[in-house]
Amino acid sequence: MAAVTGVDSVVKVMDKRGHRDVHSLRQARIGWMFSTPALVFIGLVTIFPIGFSVALSLSNVNVTGNGFALQGFTFSNYSQLIHSSTWRYALVFTVFYTVVTVAVEVVLGTMIALVLERLTKARGMMMALLLLPWSIITVISAELWQYIYEGTYGVLQAIFQSIGLGAPVFLGSPTSAIISMMVADIWKTTPFVAVIVIAGLVMLPSDVYEAASCDGASNWTIFWKITLPLLRPTIAIAVLFRVLQAFGVFDLPFVLTGGGPGTATTSLAILSYKVMFQNIDYGPGAAVAVSATLLVILGCLLFLRVFKTQVGREEVQ
Amino acid sequence: MKKIDSSKKRFSLRRTRTVTLAVATSALVLAACGSTSSSQGTSSQGSSQPAGSATSGNITWWASPIAQVGIRANLISHFEKAYPKIHVTLESAPTNTDTNRSQLVTEISGGSTTPDVFMGDVIWPAQFGAHSLAVPLSKYLPSSYFAKFAPGLVSGASYKGQVYGSPLFEDQGFLYYRKDLLAKAHLPVPKTWQQLESESLTLEKDGYVKYGFVWEGDSYEGLTCDFMEYLTSAGGKVVNSGYTKAELDSPQAIKAVSFMRSLITSGASPQAVTTFQEPQAMAVFDAGNAAFLRNWDYAWANSQTPANSKVVGDVGVAPLPTFAGQSYPGYSNIGGWNLYINPHSKNIAADLTFIKWMSSTEAQMILGKTYSEIPTVESVRQELASSSSTPPPLKVAAETNLVPRPAGTPNYPQLSNAIYTNVNAALSGSMSVSAALKAAQSQAQTALSGGL
Structure with a gap:
């Protein structure tokens, strides 16, 4: 969310003045800086689990006491x-x-x-x-x-x-x-x-x-x-x-x-x-x-x- | 135009850099997470073999409520009196065995160091053993330790030659009946399923009671237990001895499920039994609305607690009936709970001390005498059987025939799922008995080969 707002504000500044000045660039940088923690957080709680699920679904998964072991690529989960x-x-x-x-x-x-x-x-x-x-x-x-x-x-x-x-x-x-x-x-x-x-x-x-x-x-x-x-x-x-x-x-x-x-x-x-x-x-x-x-x-x-x-x-x- | 383009480029470059930074940061965090969990794994793997004589430490015990509130806390306080330097924290687990297992599996396979000791169902050893989600106790405890348990319990707690669970208390199916109603109607305690059905109908028809027979017919593990009892007294089996072939489309299975369905269609059991788990069945019986109840050992204590029950003093206990023409009694499914150790536990020595104490005469006596649970230690059982103050289910338990669920395969959950979903469909009338068993057969066969 924060990232989107940052980009939006930059775009708005550009629209109004037709070119980018140092001020708006600095603003953009600050925008991204502030959004980074949120982005990292989203990456951790959303993107990583989704990616991991996709990886699991395409692997031979072996569950052990020490967690998952992904043993090789396979389509068999889907054919099942x-x-x-x-x-x-x-x-x-x-x-x-x-x-x-x-x-x-x-x-x-x-x-x-x-x-x-x-x-x-x-x-x-x-x-x-x-x-x-x-x-x-x-x-x-x-x-x-x-x-x-x-x-x-x-x-x-x-x-x-x-x-x-x-x-x-x-x-x-x-x-x-x-x-x-x-x-x-x-x-x-x-x-x-x-x-x-x-x-x-x-x-x-x-x-x-x-x-x-x-x-x-x-x-x-x-x-x-x-x-x-x-x-x-x-x-x-x-x-x-x-x-x-x-x-x-x-x-x-x-x-x-x-x-x-x-x-x-x-x-x-x-x-x-x-x-x-x-x-x-x-x-x-x-x-x-x-x-x-x-x-x-x-x-x-x-x-x-x-x-x-x-x-x-x-x-x- | 050009100016904007170039600034866009610069902007996107900067963006790339920022994104790279973000990715790098998250990668670092992830790596940190990863390394903690892997180090936990290795530390527990590398520990030397404790003998189970530790006298200090903190352990967490994961257990669902055993029949009555307070039983777990009571056991813990006795244990802490014996071992004042070991502190046990109780983590209350869900009563639904499937939910309970799901949470445990997620925690343990995720590398959690707690709970240290968990109370798990008797049907878990194969699955937990195959996925190393429990410590093989036989690596730490001598065979003399396991010799004291009643026959069959240790082999039920084993998988591929290793014992994974230390039996805590046993359970089995019983027939609870209303002594007062049977006496009024001049009916005997039923010895066959058919007799149970006809007596139910008589009692309902003559206005003695609202429902005849209540049991567990919901689409869940408990239905597999009930089904095993009918199936075995009809002479059938779920799988062959090598767990390679399902045998669910047999005439015996059809006889069993047809009878279960007829209990509902005849009106001997309310239609709602297809949504009943143990608590619902028990509640109907304890409210005085049913003449017969199939339930576990703990239903006795509940039916004799005035706060929950309107039938205190009117309840009798008997072994389960069988089909006409078979020798009485029928078969009771084996339930009950074992104690297991989390492989990531930091204090396996203290865990073992706790487990050993739980199978001591003191603990087993508390379970049997105070709470009418069936002890797993043979000597305690015999001592209780000879005492006159022993609760009725413990005495009846001496006469019952027992049948275990086919839990010797790590794929037991799928196998049981194939049974209870299809039997439940047949009970609710959405599938014919033979179609349901055909479906059960093919799903069970897939389950045995590790399919979905």
């Missing part, structure tokens, strides 16, 4: 993945889970944001309430959901029973376990989307709306023709953040289902954890992690490409 039905299932599940939760969260979040933006009273309080689920640590909220879904004394089961819908065990069958997990996820992260969308809504230019109402456009038309197109860059950012998070989903299934029933809720992250830390198979485990990362990056790049025209147009405006 491709031939493993567990990995293929985890991939399909993770993609499905990501698409459904993010889609629902974006629609719900946008709707909530639209309502909140129009609130004249108690907006601050509503925002605070809205952010509550988002601010609870997932492991803790997952434990709370566990109580709700529990199969013998769970709240939800009691409610279902009292209205004559039987006594379903929500985490006991694949379909209901997946749905239950999605509900918990949507409950938690819809506020995040709503907050981002509200920020976008507030920044929308009012003159366009005035023009539209002068032309006699209905609210419905205004929403579809003005608000939504103008919001697209904001929504794109919300989607991007959410996809990155949802694709790495770990804490919810870890607490709620442990990846079960069977392997129904085993996401790529859960699989990677199991392979690495339960089986002590660091090579294939790292390959699962790297494959997930590559796939999500690829997905996000594709997504950005689709939205690029929109984002670009917005910047010109």
Whole structure:
């Protein structure tokens, strides 16, 4: 972050004066100097582990009491993945889970944001309430959901029973376990989307709306023709953040289902954890992690490409 | 234009220099990290062989809560009375054995010098031995030390001829039942699985109790334990003796899992057992909501603690049933915990002193008498068996047939994973029994050859 700011300030100075003077050069140097500790830190905690994971995934890894021994280059970890039905299932599940939760969260979040933006009273309080689920640590909220879904004394089961819908065990069958997990996820992260969308809504230019109402456009038309197109860059950012998070989903299934029933809720992250830390198979485990990362990056790049025209147009405006 | 270009160049040069500096700094830091961990490794490797008679030092003991709060602290305080100059710090480990192991593996393979001594599951020796994550105790302790343990325990703690764990306490599956309900309904203690199922249904139907039989059916290690008990009484096996071939698609395995599934479909067990681990099953039973419970030894003490239990005084203990036509009793899976030493420990001599004390008569008596854990030392077991005040599970333990899990391979976690995920899928009805066992078979076969 600090590094980016440093570069930005240099660029700004250049833009304004058209050439670089000694002062701005010195500033640049100071900028880099101040950013170096942060860069080193980022290198240590981010870049080194990522590089190490890639190295692990491409090696024959032997775990001993003295740490890892990387014994030679190999693609076998990846070929193991491709031939493993567990990995293929985890991939399909993770993609499905990501698409459904993010889609629902974006629609719900946008709707909530639209309502909140129009609130004249108690907006601050509503925002605070809205952010509550988002601010609870997932492991803790997952434990709370566990109580709700529990199969013998769970709240939800009691409610279902009292209205004559039987006594379903929500985490006991694949379909209901997946749905239950999605509900918990949507409950938690819809506020995040709503907050981002509200920020976008507030920044929308009012003159366009005035023009539209002068032309006699209905609210419905205004929403579809003005608000939504103008919001697209904001929504794109919300989607991007959410996809990155949802694709790495770990804490919810870890607490709620442990990846079960069977392997129904085993996401790529859960699989990677199991392979690495339960089986002590660091090579294939790292390959699962790297494959997930590559796939999500690829997905996000594709997504950005689709939205690029929109984002670009917005910047010109 | 040109001017800007050249300044850009200068700027980028400077940037290169700065980045190089940053990289160099981080490399230095990394190198420093690397050298610390490697020096730790060599120091523990190079240490001379201590005999386990050290009387001073500090050690950290990593252990999950044993049945009751306070048991670990009690053992430590007795130990510190015997060895006042050795100070033991307790590090509380997760109760979930898989999570527990994951944390340990990460710490030890990362070169951590603590914990010094860790309490680990009986199924860990092969995996920890194969990856040198535990000290081979047989290198330090004489064979006479291991002779005092009850038969089977030391071989279970061994891998490739070395003993890695010193047995601390043993555990096994028991059938807990409600004496009061069986008496009211005039039913005997079930001796076959089928009888257990029908009695459960009778008790539910006549309104004595909400659920019949609760056990551990979640997708986790505990389900493998329960499965082993049905499988063995059906006459089946998981693998051949050489750990080369899985035998999970056998008619015996189908019989076992079909029966487990029928417990749920018939209503003898609540559908929620497919999400139950030990604490959930125990909670339902202790709340008075189930007539029968399959659980470990520690469930006894819990069921007799008024703060946790509504069924104090109403609980009976028996060996597990078997399938009709087989000789009673059925098979109980072996659980329990060993003490292991971290290979990076700085004070292996004191670690050994601690481990030796934990298998002393004094410590084993505390475990058995005060906390109703099954001692691992044969002489203590016999002494307890002859005493009238001995808790019921310890007495029942003398009549049970035991079956271990197939943990003789370092790939046991994958093997067990193949079992519990697929059996759980069959129990929840998302897969047919035969399809689940076919999947289990092929995954187990991959596991045996070291696959994912």
